[in-house]
Amino acid sequence: MKTKKTDLKRLESLDALRGFDLFFLVALGPFMEALAWTTQAPWLQDFMWIFRHVEWEGFSPWDLIMPLFLFMSGISMPFSLSRYKDAADKKPLLLRLLKRVVLLWIFGMMCQGNLLGLNPDKIYLYSNTLQAIATGYLVTALLFHFTSRRTQILVSVLLLLAYWAAMQFVSIGGYGGGNYTPDANLAEWIDSVVLGRFRDTAQLKDGVVQVADWYHYTWLLSSLNFAVTVLTGLFAGYIAKDRMEGKKKVQLYLGIGAAMSVAGWLWGLQMPVIKTIWTSSMVLVSSGYCFMLMGLFYYWIDYKGHRLGITWLKVYGMNSIVAYMLSSIVNFRCMGESFLWGLEQYMGPYYGLMLTVWNMAVVYLILWVMYRKRIYLKV
Template identity: 70%
Template sequence: MKPVTNRLESLDVLRGFDLFCLVALEGILHPLGRAIDASWYNDFLWGFSHVKWEGFSSWDLVMPLFMFMAGVSMPFALSRYKAMPDKWAVYRRIIKRVVLLWIFGMMCQGNLLGLDPDRIYLYSNTLQAIAMGYLIAAMLFLHVRLSVQIGTAVALLLAYWGAMQFISVDGYGGGNYTPDGNLAEWIDRTVLGRFRDGAVVENGKVVFAEYYRYTWILSSLNFGVTVLTGLFAGHILKSGMEQKRKWQCLLGIGAAMVILGWLWGLQLPVIKKIWTSSMVLVSSGYCFLLMGLFYYWIDYKGHRKNITWLKVYGMNSIVAYMLANVISFRCIGTSLFHGLEQYIGNYYSPLIAASNALIIYVILWLLYKRNIFLKV
């Protein structure tokens, strides 16, 4: 594994920021909230919690940002393949990535490593959403020009909206955007059946968990759009335009998308769990704004001090995600600090969460220092 050079540093740092929030911050702040148990802290935690249904919090941006950045990197990673008449090499690369992300997603949900056939859920994880979005965006990037890519993104947004608004089946759909009545929910229940996350079989009948309202199959159309919006940002960043013009474009496009998304949300609610088209515009707009700000500060202004710790997360993002979701290092913290529980009470749980996050960071730092960057 060779060292990575000539990279877009702002992308590595932004990806690192996203993974730091996902891998470390979330796991510490919520146990800390239970220990503090104060109304002011609970209000603060709203920004680090998902909204129940309609609306959008800052924490709801973590997953779209992860997907968006997969698109940003695409022009840098795949451009050399566009002119090749024989594209089997890149097809194999794409297929390998999609398959590995799908398997890793199942591992993160505990399905494969649980070794329990009753817990096999086929489509239920962020990595699988990235896989679907990446597949759609990569094929478009390799085979059609930018204007067609943009047109396809618009068509997918409208196709999702049209299906949700005008198709009605068994009492679902027809403009119903409630958790129990939307078309995407019906499609997932019908197609995935007992292989949907949270579903169990009782007396020969599939029973769906009341708490689980994420949808994946119809939402895949908009997973593709989310990655495509990152691809469009990547086009700008890789283009020959002046650096100042690049961050201005990113900020301008981001602001326009956010406004347009919230306006569309007056008719098509902004709902992350079913990945509505209005939510795609809102979240991708925020992603454009963040990408523009990070590019302005790091690549344009050249502020590179004290960012290495974020690059440690960002340059091994899949490893960081897998370590956080598949392996628990809490037993190490428990072994080292078990004697403190009697003295610090409710703060013991945040301490163990912090030790788990620290161990993951040390592993990532060791990989970074040795120029080991594991890619899918």
């Protein structure tokens, strides 16, 4: 990871959209969960579906956070990697990709792989959004540099179909064969066999690997569709970089997004929309929503020029990896408990809510200072 100070012109709608995604993840979501737990208000509980994953089939706004993160890593590619495209020596590119993948993988293990626990019995290899980004980014970057756009579209379609065909027609030991239940789908079998003890939540008890009953996330077969999600972002990046008129870009974003979402929900009649295992129908639905969100942000910020009031989003968006890492591995609540513990006797159950706000404020303050000093940490 390196620190950069830069004055380069950026696609501000992308920075704001990235900040919107991170704000939901690291600030608004935790605040709403703390508020719902503190108040126990029935009306608020009904509202909380927005900030929670669906249990299995279906899609909630909270389910869009991870696909949007992957999608945006693809959008930036035509801007950040174009200088390597015509270079005769591809070694600098390959070294950059390797470094990015390794760092994201390690960061993912720090966030969710129990790497910081220093307990070899509880280290999990593939379990985090950052690692999904690393996988999708590597595939997409190689396709971006060594294939045409037509080939990239063809590969995207083939990957979606390959995932579907494997899930639909491959059957092993009672798994697969069109089974999309949590315990008997093919992706579940592959992760349990290949990752084994190194799968998230896995523990070795009496010589048997046991995974938490609630854990059904899959990563290995799902990697095919992680790549497609990043590729759809790449296609959105092509539109952003094109010199076509801004209105045309907005129309493309909204039109393509709507078409993909409708196609995904229609496909979902046969292959359910399941974010947990990253089904092909879910990729179309989520990428469609991402296209439409990008269209709305591009329309308001880069096309119409409305930039007043978006700085707080850019604070999150221009250091998104830092925001994600801070919220995942650093608990600033302990600082709040040190300074504010005397208020607990007066605030009752709202003391915990105040500590959540404190944690949010400290993370934002760190990001704001970095933003003001134009320090952006890039992998």
